[in-house]
Amino acid sequence: MRNISDIIEQYLKRMLQDSGEGAVEIQRNDLADQFSCVPSQINYVISTRFTLEKGYLVESKRGGGGYIRIRRLELPAQAILHTHIHESIGQHMSQTAAEGLVYQLLEARVISNRxxxxxxxxxxxxxxxxxxxxxxxxxxxxxxxxxxxxLRP
Structure with missing residues (x-):
């Protein structure tokens, strides 16, 4: 059985996929009500599963009309992927950054699970x-x- 964090993550990813723009705006409290959880659970899911390393940009506006906007960042086309690899990895890479890049490539279906x-x-x-x-x-x-x-053709 999946936990509530997995369910919320899948729901948000489906929303992103269904949106033609690759971005969604959500109200944290509304989403918490929808899943019968506390708003901090929504924060947890967004802060741990929708990170820049994993290919997401998260913006938020606080206050009464506040929102959280999640935008999926697309990987560059295959033709410029090698340049992107060298520029994004650089001379040093932490384990967290490496795992984030692997996650992003997997989500984009550039690499297989194996x-x-x-x-x-x-x-x-x-x-x-x-x-x-x-x-x-x-x-x-x-x-x-x-x-x-x-990534060789």
Whole structure:
């Protein structure tokens, strides 16, 4: 059985998919009422599952007419993907950033579930058991190499 966070996440993703613009505006309290949960549960889902690393931009306006806007950021086209990889990864990459990029590629169906699992395993801090900043440098190089190999036409 899925928990309430998973249900809310899937609901929001479906709303994003159904919107022609790739963005939705929600009222936190209205959504909490709809799912019979506390508003902080909505905050939790948005702050942990709709992050920039996972390919989402979240904006909020507080106050009486406030809203939360979630926008899906699209990955660039295949032709410029290599440039995007080098620019977005850079010379260092944390495990959180690597996992976020893998998540974004998986959501965009650029890579398969199996490829995502292999990538996550390869860049895990337990596997690259050397001190920082060298670990983040190696992780960045590994991510670049894996993505370039996977995304070859």
């Amino acid at each position: 490829e995502a699992e292999l990538m996550r395993a390869a860049v895990c801090r337990d596997v690259i058991s050397i001190k920082l900043p060298y670990r983040d440098e190696i992780r960045a190089r590994m991510m670049k190499a894996m993505l370039i190999a996977l």
